[in-house]
Amino acid sequence: MSELLRFENFSLTFKTLYGEVRALRNVSFSINTDEIVALVGETGCGKTVTGLSIVGLLPENARTSGKIFFKGTEVTPNTAKRMRGKEVAIIFQDPTSSLNPLYKIEQQLMDVLKNKQNVSQRELKSKVLELLKQVQLFDTDRVSRAYPHELSGGMRQRVMIAMALACEPSLLIADEPTTALDVTVQRQILYLIWELKQKKGFSVLFITHDLGIVSQLADRVIVMYAGSVVEMAPKRELFLNTMHPYTLGLLSCVLDPRRRKLPKPIPGSLPSLEQLTAGCAFYDRCGEALSMCQNHTPELIEVRPGHYVSCHRWREKCG
Ligand SMILES: Nc1ncnc2c1ncn2[C@@H]1O[C@H](COP(=O)(O)OP(=O)(O)OP(=O)(O)O)[C@@H](O)[C@H]1O
Numbered sequence: 001m002s003e004l005l006r007f008e009n010f011s012l013t014f015k016t017l018y019g020e021v022r023a024l025r026n027v028s029f030s031i032n033t034d035e036i037v038a039l040v041g042e043t044g045c046g047k048t049v050t051g052l053s054i055v056g057l058l059p060e061n062a063r064t065s066g067k068i069f070f071k072g073t074e075v076t077p078n079t080a081k082r083m084r085g086k087e088v089a090i091i092f093q094d095p096t097s098s099l100n101p102l103y104k105i106e107q108q109l110m111d112v113l114k115n116k117q118n119v120s121q122r123e124l125k126s127k128v129l130e131l132l133k134q135v136q137l138f139d140t141d142r143v144s145r146a147y148p149h150e151l152s153g154g155m156r157q158r159v160m161i162a163m164a165l166a167c168e169p170s171l172l173i174a175d176e177p178t179t180a181l182d183v184t185v186q187r188q189i190l191y192l193i194w195e196l197k198q199k200k201g202f203s204v205l206f207i208t209h210d211l212g213i214v215s216q217l218a219d220r221v222i223v224m225y226a227g228s229v230v231e232m233a234p235k236r237e238l239f240l241n242t243m244h245p246y247t248l249g250l251l252s253c254v255l256d257p258r259r260r261k262l263p264k265p266i267p268g269s270l271p272s273l274e275q276l277t278a279g280c281a282f283y284d285r286c287g288e289a290l291s292m293c294q295n296h297t298p299e300l301i302e303v304r305p306g307h308y309v310s311c312h313r314w315r316e317k318c319g
């Protein structure tokens, strides 16, 4: 495995009428070739903007510092434009917003394919059918001639995955691609992503707040809180030797139908990203905080091989 993507001290601020929103703060992590990395955290913690930063789709009011490298080259607005839809594909929670309601599926897939290769109309059409089969939409004639609204939510997400495959990406960013689907369809789509990744060998940045999904799909997990990485480790290591109190809180929120009691929620809510001061951002909600946590921001430290945590109390948990 070699390094595919690297964030180096990357920060992102949005300028708004009400002040500066510090959406990402000193984010550093990498994704290797041929691995599935899950990015988890509560709503508003910065998962989507992390994905958008990679493909250069940030809104006008965004200001960034630090660097992102893809295959060793720094990502700039120009390189991001070239990579998007070729080296890197992105799929979102709501496929309807990414599909054009006015065009048939066949046309939309052909447009993506045309970007990548210069082949005849006939070849394009047969490639469309091949792609639909790859995402297990076997009624290919009907699906290719359908408009997006004529398909179910699960089918539309499969079409989005087909579009991503048409790009032959090295990295697939999947931003909560199954949140809007029912549980059985969710599992089918997850399995499809996993299977295609095995076959094609691309890497996946899987954005989710569902730790159940993480436990099944991911090789490595990055936990984000208020725009910072608070813990990062290979999946097994993270679940067996959880160190950050926030990760522990997330784990105890997972619903288990065999348990009688409802899981305990993490008290409080995410701090305002406009008013973050020095100190640990999780301080107000942490049951293990020390007085130093209020004023000193903990660094992200590698505490075991491949296991990083930003918590002043890591030594006590390392055993
Ligand atoms: N264009 C913008 N202007 C100002 N603030 C923004 C803008 N886009 C995002 N933000 C803020 O950046 C922060 C991170 O947003 P982001 O969408 O990445 O969260 P998320 O972790 O993906 O949440 P969710 O789980 O709800 O999708 C949020 O506080 C959000 O309000």
Ligand SMILES: [Mg+2]
Pocket: 047, 048, 049, 175
């Ligand atoms: Mg999001």
